[in-house]
Amino acid sequence: MSTVSEIKETTSVELALKGTETIELTGSQAVLEALIAEEVNTVFGYPGGAIMPIYDALYDYNDRLNHVLVRHEQGGIHAGQGYARSSGKVGVVFATSGPGATNLVTGLADAMIDSTPLVCITGQVFAHLLGTDAFQETDVVNITTPVTKWNYQITDATEIPHILAKAFYIARTGRPGPVLIDITKNAQLQKIHYKGYSKCEHIRSYRPKPIVRKEYVEAAAALINQAKKPFVVFGQGVILGNAEAEFRKFIEKGGLPAAWTLLGLSALPTDHPLNVGMLGMHGNYGPNVLTNECDVLIAVGMRFDDRVTGRLDKYARQAKIIHLDIDPAEIDKNVKADVPVWGDCKETLPLLTRLIQQQNRSEWLHTFSELTRKEQEVVILDELHPKTEALSMGEVINLLNEITNGEAVVVTDVGQHQMVACRYARFNRSRSNITSGGLGTMGFALPAAIGAKFGAQDRAVVAVIGDGGFQMTLQELGTIMQTGVDVKILILNNQFLGMVRQWQDLFNDKRYSFVNIQSPDFVQLAKAYGISGRSVKQRADLKTALQGMLDHQGSYLLEVYVGKENNVFPMVPQGCSVSEIRLK
């Protein structure tokens, strides 16, 4: 049998395994071997006492695993999410026990609700100390149960290869989600007879994809073929299923107007003639109004979030609902489906496309463009070309589009700037929009942008962030400094917690309660981290400043002061139906 020291010389355990039955490895080495076998090239993490054996092993894997040292575990997990969303691969995060693990919770909840594949590995105290309130001991498995797709505690290293294989399989298959594996320190140190790693292909109690029922596909096709005013609403399922091409063929053959949820954005190019815009609370006028006029509503890989549907008892009551989803629990959860099409949309969409008739629904499409025109006149024109002295968020995004040509990955935080960026950013490619949708996590964008760049190194990554959200995770500027990762940071500073202020303006008689937020000098702050930057207040400087940011070699921070009390419109007020959307 080979020894551990021999492995280092052969550089690869797989190589060392040739000709031998087993090899002696520590649990920590087995963890890293699993990551390599799963083709993980980047890990985001932060060391600490209970995960030290894994970090010690990592010292010898530096040539095969790129570890990004973040400044806070929340930053680490958001980076993992950004990486997963831009690359389509599983994001991997390391954290230590206790506070390290609890700092992951926000990111886990975010990844759970936005179906992001992650494998988080946390260190844990020695198995014999579990339950004794040991130093940095916390019950991570139970804390994270509601916010993980699956989690597991390893107390014996012999389980490591098998459990990690399961973790990756569960994280990426079916409806993806975060998995957390908690490994006690004794298991990390324990020596095992390692037999090599085999990927998990099947878990008997887990069915990632429901069986496609042909009769429902046929019923759905019949409904679409009879429809006069069919309307497609699509979500991230199209992106997660890598079904962008299948989706395009489907809507193109049926002549079906399609609107996107916040997370469905970029699955269909902005310029596509059937792309009728954004759904929901700050979505476009046409898709919201016509939700209540269509005769067949076809939902693809979306979950009818309340920010999309508005008041449920007044949501598309006139329409027959077809719902395509991989997760059977989503069918009928919020909106009752007349025809449920269970399955992976990569498989179900082509089946459906084959059965639908080629149609050109120009009259119905015209209804959308009429409403778009109205929105243009009342909202969009003023937002993109304001007559005010103060800059608008929309005009910044509009100029950004001109410079990036819709090729950049745009990562947004949460709030007004997020809604404006998602409304006006233009995209040619999928996996270009990364934002915290379901959980609405302020502070998401900066670390997620770092991860997104590691996941898509050939693409420009622009993080659009508000002055409030930036201050929640700005410590990650340190990660940018140390790794030299190229992230463009665009702060839209309205000197307010803008979205809350907007609600206080509209619904609380302008009683601005604790939304007036002060900020440091962001440019000076960036400078302290060795990041170049500029602050802009004048319209005349905006374009050159944006161009300068994108042309700059390496990271750059651009702060743009925008109108303090601008509101985002259109808006579906809470408790109202989508067709009661307000243009002002």
Place this chain on the structure above:
Amino acid sequence: MRTEYTITVYTENQVGLLNRIAIIFSRRKINVESLNVSPSEVSGIHRFTIVIYETEEVVSKICRQIERQVEVLKAYYNTNDQIIWQEMALYKVPTDAVAEKMKVERLLRECGARAVVIRKDYTIFETTGQREETDKLIQVLEPYGLIEFVRSARVAIIKASSGFHDKIKEFEAIAPSEELVENEYLDQPRDIFTM
């Protein structure tokens, strides 16, 4: 309309699954009226029997959320007329009261109870049945000095379940259960610096 539903869940036998299932109810602030976890007729496959008081719409969504869990094979929900169900209860009464008053003995016979333990100081009776039956015996025994009472969770068998039984047998034959791994170190504190 809210009514009593019995949820039957077939699962793997894994540490932590009880919590995963329990929080599906507590997240929605639904009270679990009764919970029983036991082996099923197929070795390696466990069975939860959960009773809640809810509407059909809620219980059907709950079952889908339960089925989403990686280690859950299948979840069913049934109304009381679709199942055969029983609960067991134990009653502790002073022995002198039972011995001296023939009336008690007669009532116990009527309630289908049997004596599990008879000691000088106390006697323990057991009865199995539905809620009304086990409740009735409390009322009967109370005047004679009922010292302690405990009732088990509901166990239930679905009347129309043969289809699923064949499926899980086939299922277990194709892919046998994984071994349950528990913490073997709790009773082996060792002399190590823990940081």
